[in-house]
Amino acid sequence: xxxxxxxxxxxxxxxxxxxxxxxxxxxxxxxxxxxxxxxxxxxxxxxxxxxxxxxxxxxxxxxxxxxxxxxxxxxxxxxxxxxxxxxxxxxxxxxxxxxxxxxxxxxxxxxxxxxxxxxxxxxxxxxxxxxxxxxxxxxxxxxxxxxxxxxxxxxxxxxxxxxxxx
Amino acid sequence: xxxxxxxxxxxxxxxxxxxxxxxxxxxxxxxxxxxxxxxxxxxxxxxxxxxxxxxxxxxxxxxxxxxxxxxxxxxxxxxxxxxxxxxxxxxxxxxxxxxxxxxxxxxxxxxxxxxxxxxxxxxxxxxxxxxxxxxxxxxxxxxxxxxxxxxxxxxxxxxxxxxxxxxxxxxxxxxxxxxxxxxxxxxxxxxxxxxxxxxxxxxxxxxxxxxxxxxxxxxxxxxxxxxxxxxxxxxxxxxxxxxxxxxxxxxxxxxxxxxxxxxxxxxxxxxxxxxxxxxxxxxxxxxxxxxxxxxxxxxxxxxxxxxxxxxx
Numbered sequence: 353x354x355x356x357x358x359x360x361x362x363x364x365x366x367x368x369x370x371x372x373x374x375x376x377x378x379x380x381x382x383x384x385x386x387x388x389x390x391x392x393x394x395x396x397x398x399x400x401x402x403x404x405x406x407x408x409x410x411x412x413x414x415x416x417x418x419x420x421x422x423x424x425x426x427x428x429x430x431x432x433x434x435x436x437x438x439x440x441x442x443x444x445x446x447x448x449x450x451x452x453x454x455x456x457x458x459x460x461x462x463x464x465x466x467x468x469x470x471x472x473x474x475x476x477x478x479x480x481x482x483x484x485x486x487x488x489x490x491x492x493x494x495x496x497x498x499x500x501x502x503x504x505x506x507x508x509x510x511x512x513x514x515x516x517x518x
Numbered sequence: 519x520x521x522x523x524x525x526x527x528x529x530x531x532x533x534x535x536x537x538x539x540x541x542x543x544x545x546x547x548x549x550x551x552x553x554x555x556x557x558x559x560x561x562x563x564x565x566x567x568x569x570x571x572x573x574x575x576x577x578x579x580x581x582x583x584x585x586x587x588x589x590x591x592x593x594x595x596x597x598x599x600x601x602x603x604x605x606x607x608x609x610x611x612x613x614x615x616x617x618x619x620x621x622x623x624x625x626x627x628x629x630x631x632x633x634x635x636x637x638x639x640x641x642x643x644x645x646x647x648x649x650x651x652x653x654x655x656x657x658x659x660x661x662x663x664x665x666x667x668x669x670x671x672x673x674x675x676x677x678x679x680x681x682x683x684x685x686x687x688x689x690x691x692x693x694x695x696x697x698x699x700x701x702x703x704x705x706x707x708x709x710x711x712x713x714x715x716x717x718x719x720x721x722x723x724x725x726x727x728x729x730x731x732x733x734x735x736x737x738x739x740x741x742x743x744x745x746x747x748x749x750x751x752x753x754x755x756x757x758x759x760x761x762x763x764x765x766x767x768x769x770x771x772x773x774x775x776x777x778x779x780x781x782x783x784x785x786x787x788x789x790x791x792x793x794x795x796x797x798x799x800x801x802x803x804x805x806x807x808x809x810x811x812x813x814x815x816x817x818x819x820x821x822x823x824x825x826x827x828x829x830x
Contacts, residue, residue: 426595
């Protein structure tokens with residue numbers, strides 16, 4: 353029979369108890385800190401404006417409010433999108449772009465004269481349909497799913513798009 | 519008159535009283551008097567100022583940072599306005615914010631200059647590799663402070679800096695998406711993002727920096743100040759141990775003790791500055807009434823914590 357000394361037995365019990373207590377204390381703290389990993393992505397359709405506000409052939413900037421912003425979020429809960437009206441109606445009616453450049457996420461600017469999206473950070477350039485015209489972007493602009501409901505244009509909420517998505 | 523003379527002695531008595539209670543002679547005073555290589559008396563010594571300069575700026579950053587935190591509101595709807603108030607409304611706010619801002623730049627520059635000096639002098643070599651490693655972590659922590667600090671301004675620059683950081687993190691293999699969500703504290707940059715960065719900048723990273731500075735300074739004192747390099751003189755464990763026999767005794771209880779080395783248990787007490795052979799070391803205690811009563815008290819790691827002394 354394996355015998356262990358009283359001292360060793362007690363020290364092992366102490367270690368085990370300490371680890372147990374540490375786990376009980378540490379688990380909620382860790383869970384709280386890592387909570388953003390477990391929050392469900394927003395997947396709501398939010399209205400961005402009346403369809404007649406978007407003339408055919410034009411690209412306009414719209415602002416979307418986070419559906420459930422924190423009370424102290426202020427302007428930070430607003431997200432900008434570029435809405436391009438392509439046709440009068442039908443499935444090709446709109447193209448909704450995230451404002452983020454596909455290189456590193458800076459906000460692109462629509463230059464109506466040149467018909468190009470320009471990124472201020474590293475010179476990324478996109479055509480009006482979102483495809484890359486030049487610069488470092490590895491892929492076309494991120495697009496949002498949209499729906500027409502009555503005379504309103506709805507856009508699906510989405511996490512911050514990254515180069516690995518879509 | 520004699521009363522006045524008595525009162526004049528009071529500060530000295532207080533110092534003596536505190537010194538005895540805290541054993542400052544063995545700890546703080548010994549560290550303050552630690553010897554440095556004689557070469558540092560020459561102008562080359564100025565090269566060794568960069569670490570202390572970084573520490574001085576860091577202390578200034580802590581003090582000005584505490585001051586700013588008393589007014590700054592880390593909420594996305596008021597952060598920018600509270601900084602406008604600090605800069606334009608609060609008394610001396612612009613000065614304190616300016617000190618913090620320029621101090622941040624100075625930190626980065628000084629840390630890099632310090633690292634360059636250490637690298638060029640070969641001071642990262644044996645037995646100071648751990649100094650280099652803790653220093654590397656401190657460099658990362660400094661850069662992390664610079665990043666998290668500048669985005670607390672919560673202006674356009676700050677907001678898009680968060681987005682760019684999140685997009686860069688997303689490119690990391692496997693954990694990229696998780697990192698992105700942790701950085702923006704959710705699915706998008708929003709109400710929760712700023713407070714997380716604030717806590718990171720004010721609590722998390724500074725706590726790590728304090729710990730790392732503690733280790734870094736302990737190692738500087740323990741290993742001694744490095745000597746300027748001499749061309750042709752190798753810095754490797756055998757030759758280093760040969761030149762400084764009391765340095766860096768192997769801690770392994772079973773391992774062989776290097777020739778000429780004092781065994782660990784018999785080593786002199788902690789502040790002996792074993793790594794500075796040509797030092798102008800003064801004896802730690804010159805008081806004849808102080809005598810050594812027992813062997814050094816040792817901590818659990820075998821590091822001597824000081825010598826137990828008593829005066830008759």
